[in-house]
Amino acid sequence: MPRSGTDSLVLGEVIGDVLDPFIKFATLRVFYESREVINACELRPSQTINLPRVEIQGNDPTATYYYTLVMVDPDAPSPGNPTEREYLHWLVTNIPATGSISYGK
Structure with missing residues (x-):
């Protein structure tokens, strides 16, 4: 499904280049300390020494979902x-929708 032309993933050309169009059914937010990571933000290596806090919120809290988080x-x-296109920085699998990424593998 096409995404809005104002979507940051479309504007950053992630949709269409790295990812195929998709239907969004969860909200993902990533924070290093108190700074939220958004499309095209730059962080110094010193700001990313510690693991980020990741918040995943699905549309159906009663469903049993597991997520895979890929940071490229x-x-x-x-x-x-x-x-070095699509350089893999981090991968966590089997993250329960109701838990922290620390429960993933």
Whole structure:
């Protein structure tokens, strides 16, 4: 399903380049300390020493969902020179919808 032209994943060309269009059924928020990570934000390595806090909120709290969280850099090392495209930084699987990512594997 096409996403809105104002969606940050569309504007950042993640949808269509890294991901196929999809139907959103959960909300994901990622924080390093008190700073929320949003599309195109840059963090220094010193800001990412500790694991982030991740909040996942699905549309159906009674359903049993498990999530996979993949953190990639879609245009590493830079948008102008993406020679290491989709560099994998972090992967957590089997995250229960009702729990923390610390319950994942």
